[in-house]
Each structure stands twice: as structure tokens, then as C-alpha cells.
Amino acid sequence: MPSLNVSFTDEELEGVRVAAAAEGKSLKQYLHDLGVREHQRNQFISGALEWGDRLRKEFDEAFPKEVPPRPAAGSGRGAAAA
Template sequence: MLSMPSLNVPFTEEEMEGVRAAAAAEGKSLKQYLHDLGVREMQRKRFVSGAASWADKLRGEFDEAFPDEVPVSQRDRGTDAA
């Protein structure tokens, strides 16, 4: 396990109150809550990146199957408007 040196992250009193309440609502210590928050954000970003990549791979097939759903700005008109 890696350990980071103690970090001093400033919070306003109002922000800190909210963070403490959120930690308590999950039944976690403040330290565990903040750790899990960082890990969840990393996992969320990884999921969003994978989902976007998957959607990009299927976009052409979807656009062919549902041509009316393709945004007007992305439709291939084939000819220029007169």
C-alpha cells in the first residue's frame, strides 16, 4: 500500500460540515470517506472513458440503423445546398 504524506486541504466551515455529514451518513470516518471519494472518482473516470470508447465504436452502426436520430449537424448530405 502506498501512503501519501499528510495533506492540508482547506475547507470552509460550511464545506467541512457537509463533508462530515456525508461521511457520517455512510458510516465512515472522515479519513475513510475522503479516501473512498478519490477512489470512486478514479473509477468513474475510467468507466466514462470506456463507455465513450464503446459508443464511438458502435456509432456508425447505430447511425445506419436509426438515420433520423443522427444530429443534423453530423448528417452526410452528399450534395451542397443550392
């Protein structure tokens, strides 16, 4: 099975050890789960954004007096402009 060496400062490593202990996990298991959870979170967010973009027009037509519609993804406007 592939493995990975990761470097931490002493302070960083101590913080990670404390976090792992708080979850009752070994350092190795904690770091593994952290990476897997982050990947799954990113997949969920991407899927949710795609779902919202697919339904945006329908929602805006059904509720025209709600908050002004957000620009569709890729329109060139960032979140700060909304």
C-alpha cells in the same frame, strides 16, 4: 503510504462530516473513497464514450430513422451544438 492535507472552510468541513456520518464512515475513509470513486467514474465514462464512438457508424447504418447521428468525437462541434 502517501497522505494529503486538504483545507476546508468551517462550513465545508461540517458538510463533509455530515456526509461521512451518513455513510457510516470516518472522515478519512469517506474522503479516500470519494476520490477513488470519482477516478473510477471518470474511467467508466471515458470507456463508454470510446465504445459508443466505435459503434456509432454501425448503429447509424442499422437505424437510419432514429435520432440524427451525433457528430463523432473531435469533429469540433460541442454538446450545445447538437
